[in-house]
Amino acid sequence: MQHCPPLKITFLGTGTSSGVPMIACDCEVCTSPAKEDKRLRSSILVQSEDTTLVVDTTPDFRMQMLRENVKTLDAVLFTHPHKDHIAGLDDVRAYNFFQEQAMQIYANQMTIDGLMREFAYAFADKKYPGVPNLELNTINLEPFIIGDIPVTPVLVWHLKMPVYGFRFGKFTYITDANMIEESEMEKIWGSEVLVLNALRKEKHISHYNLNEAVHMVDKLQIQKGYFTHISHQLGRHAEVESLLPENRHLAYDGLVIHV
DSSP: OOOOOOOEEEEEEOBOTTOBSOTTOOSTTTTOOOGGGOBOBOEEEEEOSSOEEEEOOOTTHHHHHHHTTOOOOOEEEOSOOOHHHHTTGGGGHHHHHHHTSOEEEEEOHHHHHHHHHHTGGGGOSSOOTTOOOEEEEEOOSSOEEETTEEEEEEEEEETTEEEEEEEETTEEEOOSOSBOOHHHHHHHTTOSEEEEEOOOSSOOSSSOOHHHHHHHHHHTTOSEEEEESBOGGGOOHHHHHHHSOTTEEEOOTTOEEEO
16 A cells, blocks of 8 residues: 555534534434534545645535635545535635636546536536636546545445545545445455444434444454444434444544544
């Protein structure tokens, strides 16, 4: 595996598609005053000394970039084309303006097709002034590098939809999955940190639940596991966190880890 520099990982959001609190919900999680129970849609910021990447541009992308004071952005990697993972792409226009260059986009062909449908105005022959300037890079399961950060795509399944997780050095990020084939698990072995979606306690048709996510992290013998893409159905952060095994944690918005 290609050498990876030290990385700073920031959880920009850790919520499911509706976010937490959910609109119009008065449950104990949505009304919790704890900051850990305020979850924007799921995304991470990956930074080396020289390179800054984002995985997915959620509907909350603008707020996330402002909150973390991200002044420069080299590229966006996409996991899949569901709306809660792509809807904020238009806001890369600010980086186009200040950096005076196209934003590098990395995604598989299915996701690129989705981006071109959802943001057709950005790819029109005659573009309206000020639309996002996007340079599309089609990826497959072959490793590649952005700046000084090596990237290994990991194919997972979101019911019948292929989704890409990404391994950066000893850190692996997977969201929107409920199945990983054995051949793809081999790419995760040796990671020190694995982030995995854990939607709720009850079983779900296309997401790991909490028990399934814990089991997968254990099966892969990962030192530290963090769980993301969390719904209000999972329960209050502090209560769920207190029940987890050692070195297994719920991620929360703003959490920073170094690998």
